[in-house]
Each structure stands twice: as structure tokens, then as C-alpha cells.
Amino acid sequence: MDIKDFDGTSPELLPETYLAGDLEGWGVVERVTGGLQQRFTVKARGTWDETAQVLTFLETWTFDDGRQDTLTWRIVKLASGRYSGHEPQVEGEAEGDRAGCAFHWRYTRDTPQSGGGDKSMLLNFNDWFYRIDERVVMVRGSAGRAGIPFSILHATYRRI
Template sequence: MTTTPTTRSHRRLLLAGAAAGALSLLAGCASAPQPEDYARETPTLDLRRYFNGPLIAHGIFTDRAGKVQRRFIVKLQGTWTGDTGVLEEDFEYSDGKRERRVWTLKDLGQGRYSGTAADVLGEAQGHAAGNALRWAYTLKLPVDGSVYEVQFDDWMYLMDERTLLNKARMSKFGVTLGEVTLSFQKL
């Protein structure tokens, strides 16, 4: 096969494009945030202190396209005895539907937390550093008479002593279904 300057140039462009794509993919994987990335951020998030007493949260669920599908308010009450906490969450959705979730939380030390709830499969795992917490769990989500096991990857950021922002990615089989965004306020 005879190569012309145009063919060689085309091959170089294809190889350069493939290399750039591979580097972009590797850079994307390498740059995934970790709780340690926020270790120097203040104020420091301590779940026992923040989720103790009454709170209120306002939130939205957006689909993959970014369209708001649901709005909701959550009234929360947290109580702790030693390293074990109970966080009661009462959800009220804009369509009038109500839900309740009660978490049992455990402070494992060194910024590590675990949690269980009736609609959570297994045990949630959390890791806090600085003002951030990454909270991962599988939720049994009822939809139109069926129950789906959906993975949540929550990131919480303490903005000040009263305000906590939460952004959660919902996925199934690694495919993003949507996001939940919440703003918590200590009362």
C-alpha cells in the first residue's frame, strides 16, 4: 500500500485523537474527588454535632437531563448516645406524598461512619475529612409498584455551623439516573 502525505497526516490525526481521548479518560479517573481532598477545609464536619437536634432540608430530584422531577422538604431530628445516633427523616414531596426514614448511625472513629435504615440494603459507609463527607449506600426505591435497588453516592459539605449542602448521584448498573440536591439548616 502506498502512503501519501495526506494519508500519513490523517493517520497522525487519528492517533493523536486516540491518545488525547485515552489521556482524558485517565485524567478523569485519576481526578475523582476523595474526602481527603477536603481535609484542610473548615468548619470541620462532625456528624454527631451537626445531626444532633432539629433540622430542616429543602431538596430537588433532577433526571439525567437536569430537569427537576420532584421537590421536597425534610424535617429531621437527630439524637446521639455515645457513638450511636438516630436520625429521623420525614419527607414531604410537592405532590403531597410523605415518606419516613430512620437511620441508625455509628461513629467508627477517624472520620468513618456507618448507617442502616429499613429501606437501605446492607450498610451505608461514610468517610469524612475537613468539611466534607462521602456517604455511599444502596436504597430500595419503590417506583410504580416495583422496588429497585439504586446506588447513592452522596457528598455533603458543611458551609458554616448551620448550613450543610448535599449532592447525591443516583445510579443503577453504573448508569446515572439523576441527582438529588439538598440544603440542610440546623434549627
């Protein structure tokens, strides 16, 4: 799939517009081979700085085992539908592209794992966001290592 496949689709998904404000979300993580791994909820808040062309986006994921993971994004809007992002646990830079109703976001992050303590794993994320209407975006993402996905994420975000 290529981001250009979404040229001309609507409603348009502009991360700086949709992610600014308060959002809530729900979802599941499944094994690539099938089977539920985890359920989660998300609370998020974004602030768009038009002058700097920067979206500050804070999201807290709460998993069904009680574990939480908070991401503090700084997403910069670049030219031609491109974005770059920084987050303290991200290795290097996140990369994003948007067209029409879609946003494609890719990054590698040291991600806390279940089981407590300081257990974490460096994972590659490949997320596709699709705007459904004025309030709802659905996400299909994958997480893996060395380019091989082992988990699939399905999430729904709603503006509140």
C-alpha cells in the same frame, strides 16, 4: 473526588454533632440529562449517644406530589473518620467517610417511587455533604442503578 481532598477545610462537618437536634431541608431532584423531576422538603431529628458512639437520625421527605418517605438511620461512628449505617430499607450497610467540611455517604436502598401503591426501586445513592457555616449543610447526591446515576439531588439542610 476523594474525601482526603477536604482535609483541613472548615467549618468541620461531624455528622454526630451537626445531625443531632432538629433540622429542616429543601431541595430538588433533576434528571442527569437535565430537567426537574421533583421538589421536596425534609424534617429531621437526630440524637447522639456518646457512650455507644451511635447517631439515631429520623428524616421524613415530603415530595411535591404529596408522597412521603421516612428514613430511620442508626449511624455508628468508627475509627479514622469512618461511619457505617443501618436503615430498614437499606441493602447491606451504608458507608461514610468525613474530612474537614465534607461527609461522603454511600448506600443502596429500596426506595418508594411516585405513582402510589407499593411501587419501589432498589437504588444506589452517592451523597456528598458540605458544611457551609454553623447552621447550613448543602448536599449533592446521585441515585442510580448498577453504578450508573440517572438522578441528581441538590438539598440544603438547616439546623433549627
